[in-house]
Amino acid sequence: MTKSPEAADETGRVRELDELNALESLLEPDFQAIAISAAHVCEAPIALVNLVAEKRQYVKGRAGTDLTGVNPAVPFCEHTIAGREFLEIHDARADPRFRDHPIVTGPPRTRFYAGMPMITRQGNALGTVCVMSPRPDRLDEAQRQALHTLATHAVTLIELHGRAHQAEEVVRRLGALEKLKNQFLSNLNHELRTPLTSIRSYLELVQEGGLNEATEQRFLRIIEHNSGRMLHLINTLLLMAGLKAQTATFTPDSVDLSDLARQAVERVDPAAELKELQLNLHARDRVRVWADAEQLRNALLQVLDNAIKFTDRGGAVDVVVVAGPPPEVEVHDTGVGVESEDLRRVFEEFYRTRQAEEQAAGGTGIGLSIVEKIMEMHGGAARMEKETHEGVCVHLTLPSSALLPDPGRPDPSGGS
Structure with a gap:
């Protein structure tokens, strides 16, 4: 028995099987x-x-x-797919x-085989329509043509089913995207209206006068905070x-990645202190x-903002700079976590996890999408994983390739 051959288009056809949702x-x-029909036309007991x-x-x-x-x-x-043409074995024992x-040698003790490859419009052989028998046999020309026609029908059905599935998936995703956009607009309305309402209210109180200096200064600080919040969102x-x-x-x-991380940590330190993190x-x-x-x-601040927002009071956020290669910054938190099914979607535009919705956490759902785009701009990547x-x-x-030699350290190779 010889080793089964591998189709020349193995990678492409396996990818197309997946794209067509055929399995x-x-x-x-x-x-x-x-x-x-194949069994009947070819007068074979198995098809x-x-x-x-x-x-x-x-x-x-x-x-x-x-x-x-x-x-x-x-x-x-396997031989039929590798050869990409009709294969007939008159007597397998010979x-x-x-x-x-x-x-x-064992059940079903196949002696005769005739198979026609199912070749798609992309040119990939996905499988076969085949007949088998425990007795030696041979197909006539009409039976071969019928088997070819049935294989053509089969691959057409697979492609049609696959395209229908893809269309359904597109419709589903469009519906989900529309829902996410509506949620984004709702969140954006809230994120803008809340500080704007606060600014307007406190301005009216200041304009009416009659406030002592300490109260007026406190109101002005609230106005400044909310205007800064709006500016950040814009x-x-x-x-x-x-x-x-x-x-x-x-x-x-x-750029010194360690210094950059230090600047970002100093920027969010007041927010962490407020939550005793x-x-x-x-x-x-x-x-x-x-x-x-x-x-x-910007990317690091977005991640840190998320980590602080979703970590309960008294928790911890750790920022780790890894020299690599490849160089990276890791942001660990002890927060509410993310469900496994959400891990691949958190970087989608407008997407908010169930935890974010349940906690009514502020935000528009675009922060991590910005992070991913910034990392892609650098030729890098952003990913999230659950902690143990x-x-x-x-x-x-x-x-x-972004890692540069440090001029302040000796060359480990001993070169000058």
Whole structure:
């Protein structure tokens, strides 16, 4: 028995199987009918409509066999897919490629096989429509043509089912996006209206007069705080618009990642103190990288703002600078955490986790989306993962190529 060949288009066809969602539902009535027709036309006791991926066979339709679901791939079918053309084995016991295979030596003791590959419009052979028998046999030209027609129908059905699934997925995503946008507008309205209402109220009180100096100064500080809150939100929206339109400024230079992290930590320290959080920085003396300091600081501040917002009073936020390669900044928190299904969506525009909604936490749902776009601008990436016990860790990773030699340290190679 020879080793089964691998199709030249293995990667492409496995990707297309996934894109068409072809392996999700098996034994469908339409494919059952094709298998029954193949068995009838070819006068064979067994017929299959099956897809093959990663040495496994996925049965879509069957006749004369109780095969269901996922099974080891039929070796004949692997050869059919690799050859990308009709394959007929008149007597497998006389064929050195198959005579020692368990499907030949044991049940169902296959002797005859005829299979037609299912080739898509993209040119990938996804599987076969095939017939088998425990007796040597041979198809005539009319039967071969019928098997070809049935294989063409089968692959057309797979493509149609796949496109229908993709269309449904697009509609679902559009609906979800519309819902997220509506939620964003609602949150934005709240985030703007609340401080604006506060500013207007306190201004009226100050204008009416009659306040002692201490009270008036306190009201003015509240007005200043709320105006700063609005300005921050407007700047965030402008930054998001610039990043999406690819018009945001990007002027990279030699930057000390440790110093940048220290600046960001100092900026959010007052907010951490208000919640009695431990805010810790763990950094080497210097980690030189090629980056846009302002944009990278914006990304880090967005992550820190999230960490502080979703960490309960008395918790901790740790910022760790990793020299790499690749260089990165990790932000660990002991907060409410994120559900596993949310981890891949937290960087989507307007997306807010269930925890954010339940806690009625302020925000518009675009902060982490901004973070991801800034890291992509640098050729890096942002990702979030659950901590072992509680909270999450956000990794802001720059490419290894961004790491610069530190002129203040000796060259470890001994060069001058």
